[in-house]
Amino acid sequence: MDEPSVAPLLAGLQHLLDSFAEIGLGYLSLDRPAGTLSGGEAQRTKMIRHLGSSLTDVTYVFDEPTIGLHPHDIQRMNELLLQLRDKGNTVLVVEHKPEVIAIADHVVDLGPGAGTAGGTVCFEGTVAGLRGSDTTTGRHLDDRATLKESVRGANGTLQVRGASTHNLQDVNVDIPLGMLCVVTGVAGSGKSSLIHGSVAGRDGVVVIDQAAIRGSRRSNPATYTGLLEPIRKAFAKINGVKPALFSANSEGACPTCNGAGVIYTDLGVMATVESTCEECEGKRFQASVLEYTLGGRNIAEVLAMSVTEAEEFFGDGEAKTPAAHKILDRLADVGLGYLSLGQPLTTLSGGERQRLKLATQMGDKGDVYVLDEPTTGLHLADVAQLLGLLDRLVDAGKSVIVIEHHQAVMAHADWLIDLGPGAGHDGGRIIFEGTPADLVAARAGLTGEHLAEYVGAH
Template structure:
């Protein structure tokens, strides 16, 4: 937080000029500088330590594969060296090893061993498991990502025991201002740090303190006063991160700027959305133009001008439905957004919710049976436990989450929702299926059909109908256009400029060999099917499994997508719903959805 907001830059300057004892310029208080960084952890504040429970199977011996690292599997060269060294009882379970033997097995330096047995290598070296891994990591030639990943899973991060995670050396930590060192200040909540600066009146410090308090005020105004400068940016929620970026703009003296924000309310609680709107207004009032792509009704109502695009999604969209003031949009009968803002979106009776244990009467609800089925009460008999959660803002809490029902984890931004679920719950319940907005699959080759697995069924259908090899109907196999390798386009390297993408001249973007396009099912080629929207494909196919899989994609609001649309063209919200559709056909899972309404219009949220 301190470096991203630049408050830490001014804090270092303050300690270099006003702190006692004086030790020199501000670089001496930087953990990114050799002069200020802790000598033990090199300014990282953390160190890698072996996780013995991960690397050892305590119930097995060395010869049985008790060391889980792949280089030490039973019969491997590294295991044979341990056996030949005669340093350990290799047939004894690791749980019976003394602490001294375990330390030797893990941390021993390189020992040159001799074997005078006829026909064997005369000299070889033994080194501890961790010693060997760390030596390899220090190799200047670097490691492959696969090797690094294989090693990393046996380590965990702990605070450096020299600097206690502060990242600074002893000399920097010894400098004080009003009996506080720089480490104590960066660990304070911003609310408390703001009060601390009020007591500094010295003329030498005042200009620096004034700048810092102005920056802290911006963060406090948008509800981030509970954060500290030492908080790692990677642990911030999406809403917190968004507001930190925007708070920096309040301190910017530039005017007549154009700011474009893509859904700034993502991850925000309703209370935080009002703070965000206030922040947007302040940026506007400084003489700037603010353009916001947004679905949230409160932001739409607060805007000076609204441009509504529609009327629907995909091929049914792309038109300007309205330009004008929010109140006028409410009166526009052609705009779905306007109908939602004016609460006129329902043509019939809105389905009621049933209380737990209350009998549901589908025939009286005026909604179709598919919707009513989701309204029946679910009774839970089991719970999933989270115990002693204390990550980030969490106060050593324990929570029971009921099974077999929909549970919503809510609260203001930064209250600990993500920490509770993604850091604590998933660690204790790794079997859960996580559906978030991270990139999915091989992005330029994958599409909704391949990701959800329905394309395998479609290819089988074509194979049975034509009597041809199923591989012909794959753009990643023998049916692929040879010129573009089934991509449908070619990338031209422009050397010092960005690469240019051109539609393949051989297949004209259809990804297949010409002969494959001649094999038809119900008058359509495989490329024709990939160009269908999901809604069209549901009507085209009669295979129950295909229709069921495509129906799930349709039910999560993706009926407008083409089956063959490249995954790298999907928005974050669309990608998340494709993931959701790929998992919904499975039974008995625990699903963890990270803000599934992100990127959705009010109408899409209701359907979701």
């Protein structure tokens, strides 16, 4: 349109639409319901709203803005973060991706470990200073996964024919079984549509996502993984009493707070107030139950342990409980060694929930595991541990399909399926199938270019 009377409005609209295109959301249709956007799309839509604002001297806080973004989209997002800063604002970003850390003017590194082993500032300063510092982040900042020398062979395929969910354009693909298969492509290219629309729901397919875990505020890692069962039995056996006493949801519960550890006071129009129960001091059990011990610890002390501590505790000595130790081993395997056994599930992050589900379902009968962005919220040092875990799953005879943008995971795959070439109606087609080495050699599409750069192929 070219109408002088509404020129300022047109200029504003043009700027807004340009921002959508710049941040890689040019494929969204304007009437699309907001509830159908992915997490990354929703977050970037919010960013655009602020980019257009004329406010300055505002502090913006972004919590992992790269979730769901392909390396190609991360570059564009970095430019937007810098634009926000250059308008005279303060931009705080909570992030693990080295590409985003690289553009920072000032870095604050927390650690040294996770959970109770963390909570201190290990480093403050420039990116170059972080590289030279001996912190976990500093040491891993330049980590680059290498392409595998040899990839596993497939022992069958999962056939998808005529997939047309959302933006998929009648896709036919054979997903190899018995190997680590990574599905990638720019944000909005149709990865989740392909896997959730055509693979999930088949027999033997276990989908492990980041959705909230169904359960009340009484649920915790010990109840969710089935760990509490062998622990209760061990306590009951050594003390000669019944197992139900050692459950805060059963006979052993503190009568005042019914085993919740807190008392909720409903103040009508105002928010409900939580206060620690004075009777049990938040321990959730009756005083008489806390007199029974196992290996010198009572049940409340055991539930306050971290996974790592408990793994040692139930590993040998008087408290040796193989059934509990096996579950704790799996939790440590997925990088949750710092979680305490009694921490309410409602306080876990998306990445933590996904890894908790993975640990729980690793003992299940599923043959094909589907993981949707398992590196979300993972530090560089933990990504290597996750890759080791995926390898062990495949070596145990499972097939693992991962939807992922992280180059370390792509490089480590046996087989890559790349969707694209663009997002929305520009995507929805398979543009590459093969080994990571073939993709790097061909530098096929945006994924090929970024992966080649990442592994340092010349």
